[in-house]
């Protein structure tokens with residue numbers, strides 16, 4: 001067993017993504033599997049390593065060695081109805097990470113949702129720690145909002161912020177970071193009790209908060225929307241959204257339905273970071289596993305494990321549910337920045353959102369954290 | 381075909397079985413063919429073993445596989461169908477050919493890989509699925525034999541792991557070569573539809589499109605077999621990314 005610094009556990013974000021990975025593994029000589037065969041075969045693949053991933057840091061040329069492990073939860077089986085089977089998959093992926101000797105493991109997207117951030121549900125281990133990676137995700141969502149506001153010439157102080165999935169780990173972290181910076185906060189989820197608890201917490205800090213279980217009740221009022229609901233498929237419509245609203249879709253898989261009608265809205269995919277020291281995949285699944293229009297872009301949850309590995313901090317930085325604070329966000333932000341990990345250039349389904357406004361991909365991604373400091377500082 | 385049925389079965393079970401008897405007949409024929417082929421393979425293996433204990437073990441193993449074949453034939457009789465095997469059917473014949481290639485080279489390890497890792501993975505997975513849906517004693521027999529085959533795999537795995545520890549590179553090269561040969565044939569045999577003509581085991585037309593009538597499907601049997609194979613390779617210590625790309629490259 002060779003020792004590894006990190007492992008990243010993910011799941012296919014869509015059938016297309018899964019098909020592309022299998023097509024790559026088949027190689028150029030074989031025709032890609034037809035879509036119906038991918039749907040028939042994928043659910044039977046046991047969780048396993050898909051590739052090796054090495055991450056570079058600008059600090060003294062440090063590198064961290066890791067693996068990407070896929071739980072192969074079929075993209076159409078993320079719903080609660082398949083909870084038991086999906087938890088078994090997360091556990092098997094975790095067992096594989098432990099067996100590989102990884103010192104820190106990031107539980108990407110639904111991997112941490114399924115076990116509710118409770119690492120006691122994972123197999124026994126000695127020298128491996130886990131993190132949900134959600135603190136760095138929150139950092140990038142918040143940075144993205146600030147950047148988009150800057151691009152649009154908007155002042156957060158005057159904005160009403162709507163968070164869908166606000167009581168979740170990511171959503172509540174975003175609420176804690178952004179509530180003090182905006183005029184008013186609208187929080188939405190299905191469970192009203194949890195909404196009330198979060199509202200009380202925010203109100204205690206003097207924030208003006210309203211709760212609703214029906215997002216349509218709020219969408220017309222919000223100038224900024226963060227979508228951080230654990231939706232099994234992109235089904236969120238945000239009907240009646242205010243024109244020119246800024247919308248951050250941070251879901252993995254995405255929250256927003258492709259059919260969402262949001263005329264004039266400025267949409268971007270949030271929670272993504274870019275690692276300037278570069279990633280090397282073996283086999284070279286670059287751009288196939290991380291499907292973004294910019295190089296070296298990865299979900300914040302996965303990047304948190306890489307950042308901690310590069311820093312040599314093998315600890316369960318993010319765990320449990322609902323305990324992400326602005327202080328912890330600032331801390332992981334500075335760890336990440338030390339290793340050249342910054343907010344990724346913003347983009348959405350149509351492509352980069354900053355085209356023509358800024359040039360230089362890395363330059364603009366660095367700007368995500370530098371002027372105005374980290375994501376949780378007051379806007380000047 | 382009207383099937384005579386065992387009166388020990390419950391009335392509902394009788395109706396279910398008599399309606400689906402032609403399907404079970406083909407499922408049993410495939411299973412029985414696999415068992416007879418396994419018996420032939422172990423007999424051949426006994427001829428290249430040097431150690432008398434190994435010879436005895438291979439012969440005993442062959443005998444067990446014949447026992448399984450007989451159990452499947454008996455299940456056929458219980459539901460009133462004649463189960464006809466055909467070890468010369470096209471896919472099975474090629475599988476036997478691959479095994480005989482290892483015998484010709486007196487490659488004991490190769491023989492175990494083909495029979496225990498590849499063919500038995502397929503048997504364990506498909507019998508287990510059938511065992512879950514087949515009614516009464518038919519289901520019990522499939523489940524029981526699946527459990528017995530799984531024991532064979534475990535026994536062989538312990539031996540093969542030791543062998544791999546000696547020289548992993550050499551072992552993995554051999555495994556990959558045999559994977560390309562044997563798993564390609566198995567994948568063609570397990571394809572969702574038989575695109576290249578009759579399998580020469582099913583009685584009339586291919587049973588695959590009718591499997592849904594007994595709550596099975598060709599896709600499920602293939603999926604379960606590939607899953608079992610991947611898990612077996614994991615237990616051997618083959619890196620997950622390696623076995624994943626091997627399986628991804630199989631024909632469909």
Ligand SMILES: NC(=O)C1=CN([C@@H]2O[C@H](COP(=O)(O)OP(=O)(O)OC[C@H]3O[C@@H](n4cnc5c(N)ncnc54)[C@H](OP(=O)(O)O)[C@@H]3O)[C@@H](O)[C@H]2O)C=CC1
Nearest residue numbers: 109165167168169170189190191229230252271299300301
């Ligand atoms: N971009 C990135 O890098 C990352 C993205 N993520 C993604 O962020 C999202 C949230 O993750 P996380 O906070 O860990 O999840 P949690 O399970 O902690 O929280 C989910 C939240 O969504 C709410 N919710 C679920 N379904 C709905 C619905 N249909 N409508 C409204 N609200 C809903 C839940 O509340 P209730 O049950 O009461 O409705 C809860 O508030 C997921 O998609 C996850 O994959 C996670 C990590 C990184």
Ligand SMILES: [Fe+2]
Nearest residue numbers: 415445448529
């Ligand atoms: Fe057998």
Ligand SMILES: [Fe+2]
Nearest residue numbers: 418500529532
């Ligand atoms: Fe056997």
